[in-house]
Amino acid sequence: MSQSNVGQQQQKTVICNNTEVQLMVPQQPQNIQFTRQPHIVYCTNCNNQIQTHVQLKVGKGQLMMALIMLPKLLFACVIPLLMDDCRDAVHLCPVCKAEVGRKNFIFE
Structure with missing residues (x-):
């Protein structure tokens, strides 16, 4: 599973049944x-x-x-x-x- 920051969201790559799926996980703004x-x-x-x-x-x-x-x-x-x-x-x-x-x- 890999992660990279994209603006206010965190992108996660998950492999499920030999299929790669991109998930966007929102993160709380710091301010x-x-x-x-x-x-x-x-x-x-x-x-x-x-x-x-x-x-x-x-x-x-x-x-x-x-x-x-x-x-x-x-x-x-x-x-x-x-x-x-x-x-x-x-x-x-x-x-x-x-x-x-x-x-x-x-x-x-």
């Missing part, structure tokens, strides 16, 4: 801009085409917003820590649970 919504991508860990599971986690941007608000309004600094919109969106593979991508709140 995907993840959002807060699930995406259909290829997992680089398990090589399956999956729809990502989005999990919201505390990130640097959320902590920075809380620190900025701390000297101004003492009790209001917890507001960014409680808001889901201030959390990072982490895209996970539902098959192998590996992190596929991330959308940070402030810091890219």
